[in-house]
Amino acid sequence: MQYRPEFEAALRVCSACNYHDRMDAAERIALLLDEPKSFIEIDADITAADPIEFVRPSGSYMDRVGKARALTNRNEAIVCGTGLLNERRVALGVMEFGFIAGSMGSATGEKITRLFEMARRDLLPVITVTSSGGARQDEGLFALMQMARTTAAAARLREVQIPHICVMADPTLAGVTASFAATADIIIGEPGATIRFAGSRVVKGTIRRRSDVEDHTSEWVQQHGMLDLVLARQELRDTLAQLITHLAPVGHTRNLKPKTQPATTPKPN
Amino acid sequence: MLDFEDDLNEIRDRIEQLDRKALQNPNSGVTQELSVLRLELEARTADVYSNLTPWQRVQLARHQERPHTLDYIDRLFPDFVELHGDRRFGDDPSVVAGLASFDNISVVVVGHQKGRTTAENLERNFGMARPEGFRKALRIFGLAETFNRPVFTFLDTPGASPTLEDEERGQSWAIAENMGTLARLRVPVITTVIGEGGSGGALALGIGDRVLMMEHSIYSVASPEAAAAIVWRDSKYAEKAAAALRLTSADLLHAGLIDRVVPEPEGGAHRDHNAAAENLGEELRTTLKELRKQDIDTLVESRYDKYREMGEFAHHETSATG
Numbered sequence A: 001m002q003y004r005p006e007f008e009a010a011l012r013v014c015s016a017c018n019y020h021d022r023m024d025a026a027e028r029i030a031l032l033l034d035e036p037k038s039f040i041e042i043d044a045d046i047t048a049a050d051p052i053e054f055v056r057p058s059g060s061y062m063d064r065v066g067k068a069r070a071l072t073n074r075n076e077a078i079v080c081g082t083g084l085l086n087e088r089r090v091a092l093g094v095m096e097f098g099f100i101a102g103s104m105g106s107a108t109g110e111k112i113t114r115l116f117e118m119a120r121r122d123l124l125p126v127i128t129v130t131s132s133g134g135a136r137q138d139e140g141l142f143a144l145m146q147m148a149r150t151t152a153a154a155a156r157l158r159e160v161q162i163p164h165i166c167v168m169a170d171p172t173l174a175g176v177t178a179s180f181a182a183t184a185d186i187i188i189g190e191p192g193a194t195i196r197f198a199g200s201r202v203v204k205g206t207i208r209r210r211s212d213v214e215d216h217t218s219e220w221v222q223q224h225g226m227l228d229l230v231l232a233r234q235e236l237r238d239t240l241a242q243l244i245t246h247l248a249p250v251g252h253t254r255n256l257k258p259k260t261q262p263a264t265t266p267k268p269n
Numbered sequence B: 001m002l003d004f005e006d007d008l009n010e011i012r013d014r015i016e017q018l019d020r021k022a023l024q025n026p027n028s029g030v031t032q033e034l035s036v037l038r039l040e041l042e043a044r045t046a047d048v049y050s051n052l053t054p055w056q057r058v059q060l061a062r063h064q065e066r067p068h069t070l071d072y073i074d075r076l077f078p079d080f081v082e083l084h085g086d087r088r089f090g091d092d093p094s095v096v097a098g099l100a101s102f103d104n105i106s107v108v109v110v111g112h113q114k115g116r117t118t119a120e121n122l123e124r125n126f127g128m129a130r131p132e133g134f135r136k137a138l139r140i141f142g143l144a145e146t147f148n149r150p151v152f153t154f155l156d157t158p159g160a161s162p163t164l165e166d167e168e169r170g171q172s173w174a175i176a177e178n179m180g181t182l183a184r185l186r187v188p189v190i191t192t193v194i195g196e197g198g199s200g201g202a203l204a205l206g207i208g209d210r211v212l213m214m215e216h217s218i219y220s221v222a223s224p225e226a227a228a229a230i231v232w233r234d235s236k237y238a239e240k241a242a243a244a245l246r247l248t249s250a251d252l253l254h255a256g257l258i259d260r261v262v263p264e265p266e267g268g269a270h271r272d273h274n275a276a277a278e279n280l281g282e283e284l285r286t287t288l289k290e291l292r293k294q295d296i297d298t299l300v301e302s303r304y305d306k307y308r309e310m311g312e313f314a315h316h317e318t319s320a321t322g
Helices: A004-009 A025-032 A061-072 A106-122 A137-159 A174-181 A200-206 A218-223 A233-247 B003-024 B031-050 B054-061 B069-076 B118-127 B131-146 B164-168 B171-184 B199-203 B224-231 B235-244 B249-254 B273-292 B296-308
Strands: A040-042 A046-048 A078-085 A088-095 A126-132 A164-173 A186-189 B095-102 B105-112 B151-157 B189-198 B210-214 B218-220 B260-262 B313-315
Touching: A025 A078, A025 A088, A025 A126, A025 A233, A040 A106, A046 A061, A046 A106, A061 A137, A078 A106, A078 A233, A088 A106, A088 A233, A106 A126, A106 A137, A106 B313, A126 A174, A137 A164, A137 A174, A137 B171, A137 B199, A137 B218, A137 B224, A137 B296, A164 A174, A164 A233, A174 B171, A174 B199, A186 A218, A186 A233, A200 B224, A200 B235, B003 B031, B054 B189, B054 B218, B054 B235, B069 B095, B069 B105, B069 B151, B069 B273, B095 B131, B095 B273, B105 B131, B131 B151, B131 B171, B151 B199, B171 B199, B171 B296, B189 B199, B189 B273, B210 B249, B210 B273, B218 B249, B224 B235, B249 B260, B260 B273
Parallel strands: A088 A126, A126 A164, A164 A186, B105 B151, B151 B189, B189 B210, B189 B218, B210 B260
Antiparallel strands: A040 A078, A046 B313, A078 A088, B095 B105
């Protein structure tokens, strides 16, 4: 048994069982950067449109977006910007699972693509933290195409030797696993995070087979050779700093002034 | 057979009967009735096919007699030599790949391959590629780049194979790597959805300078069954999902997500493979000529710009909080 203040001080990791509880984007940013206030958010105003006028039994897509905004105080399922990690400015994109299960729609894809393009222009190493149910069905093929454009933008980073490190947090699924996340130069899993291509409902609904393993965890995925590291949350910042020092272009990126817009935090009206 | 084709098939049967009768007895006087029936068939076919529901289109896109990748290769790509294996793990028969001739030059062809019979479908895994299938494709894309040969890909899959073994061998990693490679491949890439374009499994072979769709093919973020399982929590709502997803060629052309729709012969490609292939061949020839005029740096950057524009989003007011 652990009390909330202790649990939060321990980075939402259970002291008894090492369970890594989900973090929201703000907590994640505070975890990864030297100082949360070094974070300069970009594109906070970008939000979902309704390209195919999708309606679920539970309501319209735009209703869902409105609820997600109210719940998370964000306009989209990812928060992007720059911040200082070990005194080096890095580009950082952190997915917000509370926003429609962190699913990737056009606006999400736009923000990720802009993040990669900014990093390419300003020569900043990139860290992404994924936590997502996959492509956002409510946008039909528009959502699928976000896999293409984010992966294309990530591929262009490699051409100019800008490192991309992806931290796969719980859960990292389907269209996000199988796009920009899996092409990262280094991929780190969080302990116990579910990481897989096909969710159990999809497996059951398509090939009429039960999902074979209950837990496609980081540890299982690493055993099969797909993750570089599985790191406890306490070790994450220091290891990321080390990796970036090893990979960042020499003399280019230290304390580069960002050429981006001033800090804004989205606040839905 | 498709139930919405029942009426048409009835007329077709009657035409066949009368044809036989006319053949046996040239003076039987059925000629006039025959020409009336032929006109009726034409009109009814046009009517049925111009009013297909999304779900009927899904069925049509999956029709087992529909031409598959190898049917198009037979008709459009002489000198095809199939190449096998990913040189990592195995050879996946749900993806076919190889070298061929097209319009008097050597090209690379890669596509999903479905079967017709149950036995064939089991062998081809219903066109659901495994990681080794995608990695075979990746190897052949590399070959195309090394030897500067244009790439044609054909999409026809309900989605990537989702079993435990596929997860073990890194299905997500295989798909992502293919997309990253295709997005930057330094040769022209022309991709055509010939049947079902399902999800990431389609996209893993489907990033190109031009994306064409056969008239009655579909292209979707997830198969209607998978989307129904995700959104309606049960795959039995596939029909509903098909309508909601806007997955037809006309919808997607209108949305600007594909470049061209290739017309199919009356009654669908499954009724006349040769005519379907002829239409497709003509589009592919025109498209390739267009792309080969561009220098490769421009081509690759235009490919990036093309996908860069795919998305509709809005701006929501924000207030600075420091």
